[in-house]
Amino acid sequence: MQFVSYTRLGRPGFGAKVGEGIIDLTERLAPGATSLKQAIAAGLLPVAREYISGRSAEFTDADVALLPVIPDPGKILCVGLNYESHRAETKRPDAKYPTIFTRFADSQIAHRQAILKPRVSDHLDFEAELAVVIGRGGRYISQETALDHIVGYACYNDATVRDWQRHTFQFTPGKNFPSTGAFGPQLVTPDEVGDYRSLRISGRLNGEVMQDATLADLIFPIATLISYCSSFTPLQSGDVILTGTPGGVGDRRDPPLFMKPGDVFEVDIPGVGLLINPIATES
Known part of the structure; x- marks a missing residue:
């Protein structure tokens, strides 16, 4: 799988790449999981695989402003x-x-x-x-x-x-x-x-x-x-x-x-x- 961090409509979030588009995962995998780092720490990436199964992309790269992959690493x-x-x-x-x-x-x-x-x-x-x-x-x-x-x-x-x-x-x-x-x-x-x-x-x-x-x-x-x-x-x-x-x-x-x-x-x-x-x- 491939994941991206971004801001969209002024709100930071993250999603999964699907073909040429993105499925938004912000707070959809668990309450409070608003960043890729949080999702990783909570072990939610396998949940993401299940979540996106059968779903279509919701928007494209042009609809977001990409952030560094992990905007806030501790180290x-x-x-x-x-x-x-x-x-x-x-x-x-x-x-x-x-x-x-x-x-x-x-x-x-x-x-x-x-x-x-x-x-x-x-x-x-x-x-x-x-x-x-x-x-x-x-x-x-x-x-x-x-x-x-x-x-x-x-x-x-x-x-x-x-x-x-x-x-x-x-x-x-x-x-x-x-x-x-x-x-x-x-x-x-x-x-x-x-x-x-x-x-x-x-x-x-x-x-x-x-x-x-x-x-x-x-x-x-x-x-x-x-x-x-x-x-x-x-x-x-x-x-x-x-x-x-x-x-x-x-x-x-x-x-x-x-x-x-x-x-x-x-x-x-x-x-x-x-x-x-x-x-x-x-x-």
């Missing part, structure tokens, strides 16, 4: 240097453990919303990534059971302001400018995706392929990431793990290539989605 845990091609281009040494940093929920935007180049930098870079959304939380999750904790996958552009990322050894400033974390268009459940390692991920700037890899290329597989992260923080329903970006980022090109107003960046993961975002200037 967004980002993984750096998780493809060998990217680790090599950064000239970083091999690592025994995943590189983990955080992104704030209020830095996120949705499919087709503008990524904003901040007024203080011209070094806005792209990072095509697969996002993992946690369904069933836990602490000290084993690698053997980790994939059972996933409720779905989505596309993400973890756009980075590179010069601010390098102000110190901490990545936080460069990763949290407003409107730089693009998340969408939809959440796709694991039964539709199958073995995530067969997925191909590409990032295109103005139609030209900049990044291209398969998820089998991850240095630390998703089960390892979930297990590792749950060891230092309890994972909750709706938490998001960004699994890393392949090589080909603009900062490591010769000459460097950064996103600028008027550009369009696409994250394409067939079987998961196509995330498209124009670039604009911060007002």
